[in-house]
Amino acid sequence: MSEVTRQEIMAVAAAREIQDGEAAFIGTGLPMVAAYLAKFTHAPSAVLVFESGIVDARPRELATGVGDFRLLHGCVKATGLYYALSLLQGGFIDIGFMGGAEVDEYGNLNSTAIGGYARPTVRLPGSGGANDIGSLAGRIVIMMPHEQRRLVPRVQYLTTPGFLDGPGGRERAGLRGEGPTRVITDLAVLDFEPRSKRMRLLTVHPGVTPEEVQARTGFPLLLAERVGETPIPSAEQVAVLRGRVDPEGIYIGKKG
Amino acid sequence: MSDAKILSLREAVASVPDGANMTFGGFAAYFTPMAFVREMLRQGKRDLEMTSVAECWVADHLAGAGRLRRARFSNFMFEGMGRCYNFSRGVERGEIAVEDYSHFAITSRLVAAGLGIPFLPIKPMAGTDLMQTRGFEAEKARPFACPFTGEPVLLVPAARPDVAVIHAARADRDGNTQLFGNTCVIDEQARAAARVIVTVEEIVADGVIRQQPELTVLPGFLVDAVVEVPFGAHPTGMYRYYDPDFAFLTDYYAASRDEAAFRRYLDDYVFGVPDPWAYLQKIGIRRLMALRADPGLGLARIHARTLA
Numbered sequence: 317m318s319e320v321t322r323q324e325i326m327a328v329a330a331a332r333e334i335q336d337g338e339a340a341f342i343g344t345g346l347p348m349v350a351a352y353l354a355k356f357t358h359a360p361s362a363v364l365v366f367e368s369g370i371v372d373a374r375p376r377e378l379a380t381g382v383g384d385f386r387l388l389h390g391c392v393k394a395t396g397l398y399y400a401l402s403l404l405q406g407g408f409i410d411i412g413f414m415g416g417a418e419v420d421e422y423g424n425l426n427s428t429a430i431g432g433y434a435r436p437t438v439r440l441p442g443s444g445g446a447n448d449i450g451s452l453a454g455r456i457v458i459m460m461p462h463e464q465r466r467l468v469p470r471v472q473y474l475t476t477p478g479f480l481d482g483p484g485g486r487e488r489a490g491l492r493g494e495g496p497t498r499v500i501t502d503l504a505v506l507d508f509e510p511r512s513k514r515m516r517l518l519t520v521h522p523g524v525t526p527e528e529v530q531a532r533t534g535f536p537l538l539l540a541e542r543v544g545e546t547p548i549p550s551a552e553q554v555a556v557l558r559g560r561v562d563p564e565g566i567y568i569g570k571k572g
Numbered sequence: 573m574s575d576a577k578i579l580s581l582r583e584a585v586a587s588v589p590d591g592a593n594m595t596f597g598g599f600a601a602y603f604t605p606m607a608f609v610r611e612m613l614r615q616g617k618r619d620l621e622m623t624s625v626a627e628c629w630v631a632d633h634l635a636g637a638g639r640l641r642r643a644r645f646s647n648f649m650f651e652g653m654g655r656c657y658n659f660s661r662g663v664e665r666g667e668i669a670v671e672d673y674s675h676f677a678i679t680s681r682l683v684a685a686g687l688g689i690p691f692l693p694i695k696p697m698a699g700t701d702l703m704q705t706r707g708f709e710a711e712k713a714r715p716f717a718c719p720f721t722g723e724p725v726l727l728v729p730a731a732r733p734d735v736a737v738i739h740a741a742r743a744d745r746d747g748n749t750q751l752f753g754n755t756c757v758i759d760e761q762a763r764a765a766a767r768v769i770v771t772v773e774e775i776v777a778d779g780v781i782r783q784q785p786e787l788t789v790l791p792g793f794l795v796d797a798v799v800e801v802p803f804g805a806h807p808t809g810m811y812r813y814y815d816p817d818f819a820f821l822t823d824y825y826a827a828s829r830d831e832a833a834f835r836r837y838l839d840d841y842v843f844g845v846p847d848p849w850a851y852l853q854k855i856g857i858r859r860l861m862a863l864r865a866d867p868g869l870g871l872a873r874i875h876a877r878t879l880a
Binding site: 442 | 599626651660669696699758
């Protein structure tokens with residue numbers, strides 16, 4: 317077995333967040349890889365819901381998008397976007413995954429604009445279902461590349477709520493769910509310290525130091541009592557990732 | 573029964589006034605009324621407004637041709653590729669005014685209109701810039717305490733587009749419309765809009781729709797016009813008819829990064845072809861046949877490695 321990629325470590329860390337039997341709201345890319353891996357290993361009864369209106373998709377081939385016909389073929393219910401998102405507001409979704417251009421220390425995300433709103437420097441795609449997932453899912457897992465320009469003290473536009481302005485922020489706004497419970501990057505796994513709701517370093521991936529993680533983060537990180545090492549994927553997990561989930565290495569990286 | 577609702581594509585597009593507030597069916601690379609959009613560009617429709625969820629291919633075409641004035645929407649992104657360059661450029665230059673929503677919030681505005689009520693309470697968007705940073709909308713949403721429990725909610729006003737344009741699988745001459753697969757936002761858009769134009773892969777004989785009523789997305793009395801346009805969603809896909817043309821989409825996306833290249837795309841595939849038949853001829857029969865869905869899978873074999 318060739319050396320595991322950081323993307324494989326990320327996929328396995330994300331898959332671990334999905335418990336068997338849970339309903340998960342899934343996007344494209346690594347979250348989809350993680351969800352398939354979970355279904356193929358420890359969580360065969362997990363239910364995958366996509367905002368396009370595809371409910372309980374059967375993971376066969378990786379899809380290029382959340383409306384891909386490969387998800388539609390063999391799913392349990394083909395419905396509309398409003399139904400799929402109503403499942404979030406109705407409290408039926410246990411866990412959701414998302415990324416963004418920027419995240420702050422309270423787990424708030426920007427996927428709307430850089431450099432002003434009405435006339436931005438860079439106009440990004442916009443919320444889509446992200447704000448709905450962040451406002452309403454039971455738990456949120458954030459996945460993104462670990463770069464100082466992405467992990468910032470303050471997001472330039474707050475598209476998707478983490479803990480908003482800190483402890484009690486979600487409750488004051490009337491939001492549901494626990495909020496973000498994990499941040500998974502190509503360097504580390506982080507969570508949010510329960511009292512301050514500030515981002516906290518839990519584990520670093522093999523070969524990465526906590527100092528390096530801090531250096532590539534735009535705000536001071538809290539540290540877990542003992543910062544450990546992110547578990548490396550098991551032989552079975554790697555075999556499933558490379559053999560069944562992403563045989564072309566589109567999202568988990570090319571192996572040498 | 574009469575054929576009064578059946579229009580040519582040219583007639584249907586001509587019925588849309590400049591400045592119209594429009595909503596389009598489809599989601600990402602699927603079910604999008606692209607033949608209608610190309611004809612809109614040919615007819616010079618301009619100063620348009622979109623009330624949108626995820627109609628990225630429509631928004632990027634209208635923006636790239638300089639026809640989009642403003643958009644209330646939740647997400648314009650080419651999945652697997654990235655942001656919409658034409659649309660983004662228009663916003664960055666101040667040529668397109670925007671008002672951002674979450675998917676659920678903008679859809680709830682359409683639902684309220686379809687229900688005939690002035691607003692709906694929703695939970696998302698609270699506490700974020702989707703609420704606090706405003707675009708062009710006079711009033712976007714209002715925080716409110718539930719009169720029964722005191723629970724905080726947001727009230728969003730009904731949104732009534734002038735025209736909804738939906739591409740579906742098949743319809744009969746009364747406008748009874750069916751779709752295979754996920755139904756996107758079709759029901760909510762059609763019930764909210766003042767006028768509903770449906771383009772379809774095929775117009776079917778009287779009685780066909782009644783054989784499988786469970787497939788109906790729009791009963792005919794909600795539909796004002798029906799247009800038959802085979803492959804009318806190309807380059808996006810229609811479940812059980814044809815897959816998205818990913819090679820075409822990739823070429824389009826590359827062209828959209830550069831204004832001169834996008835101009836050439838428009839000249840080649842929009843302004844340079846007089847009608848949908850000429851467009852399909854330009855795409856070529858070999859390519860279209862390769863995209864055709866396998867009846868058992870609902871998608872094309874070339875894109876299905878292991879599903880069979």
